[in-house]
Amino acid sequence: MAPATASAITLKINGEHHTLTVDNRTTLLDALRERLGLTGSKKGCDQGQCGACTVLVDGRRTVACLQLAVAAEGRAVTTIEGVADGEQLHPVQQAFLDLDGYQCGYCTPGQICSALGVLDEHAAGWPSAATGDVRPEAGPPPLTPEEIRERMSGNLCRCGAYVSIVQAVSQAAADPARPATGTDPKEPAA
Ligand code: FES
Numbered sequence: 001m002a003p004a005t006a007s008a009i010t011l012k013i014n015g016e017h018h019t020l021t022v023d024n025r026t027t028l029l030d031a032l033r034e035r036l037g038l039t040g041s042k043k044g045c046d047q048g049q050c051g052a053c054t055v056l057v058d059g060r061r062t063v064a065c066l067q068l069a070v071a072a073e074g075r076a077v078t079t080i081e082g083v084a085d086g087e088q089l090h091p092v093q094q095a096f097l098d099l100d101g102y103q104c105g106y107c108t109p110g111q112i113c114s115a116l117g118v119l120d121e122h123a124a125g126w127p128s129a130a131t132g133d134v135r136p137e138a139g140p141p142p143l144t145p146e147e148i149r150e151r152m153s154g155n156l157c158r159c160g161a162y163v164s165i166v167q168a169v170s171q172a173a174a175d176p177a178r179p180a181t182g183t184d185p186k187e188p189a190a
């Protein structure tokens with residue numbers, strides 16, 4: 001019997017279930033963009049190098065061009081289309097608008113999804129390569145521009161809007177109204 005080359009899967013995207021049959025080699029990015037019409041996640045390099053395709057899978061940053069769609073089954077995927085609460089922008093989105101954290105906007109969905117991951121990782125006490133004292137008892141380091149630049153370094157911006165992006169992430173980090181991303185923004189974190 002020939003090996004199966006396609007699979008019927010159900011993906012949970014932004015709190016909604018989508019059932020589709022995909023070639024087993026289909027990436028999550030292509031499933032989102034080409035099959036589900038969720039074109040907010042961008043394809044830049046398609047090689048895991050630029051971060052334009054960043055989404056959150058179970059609340060963690062993932063480059064969707066390197067994740068197979070079949071491997072995302074049963075997990076909570078958040079794309080840029082699911083970040084706002086209806087008409088209410090997420091504080092990270094608002095900060096990008098307020099501070100012009102973009103020019104052409106191509107990298108922006110990935111930047112925003114990545115920033116959501118950064119803020120949760122920082123709140124959870126994860127150190128970065130820029131963290132001076134990584135002892136657990138030292139707690140989360142101040143989210144300095146250096147920390148933000150390092151933590152966002154997987155997201156490239158061809159327009160060079162980095163100064164404003166760092167400012168936007170910093171503003172969002174200081175926003176007391178910022179909801180935790182958790183494992184799925186549509187559901188309270190466990
Ligand atoms: S398109 Fe996925 S990292 Fe560049």
Ligand code: FES
Pocket residue numbers: 101102103104105106107108156157158159160161
């Ligand atoms: S705003 Fe143009 S690539 Fe970043």
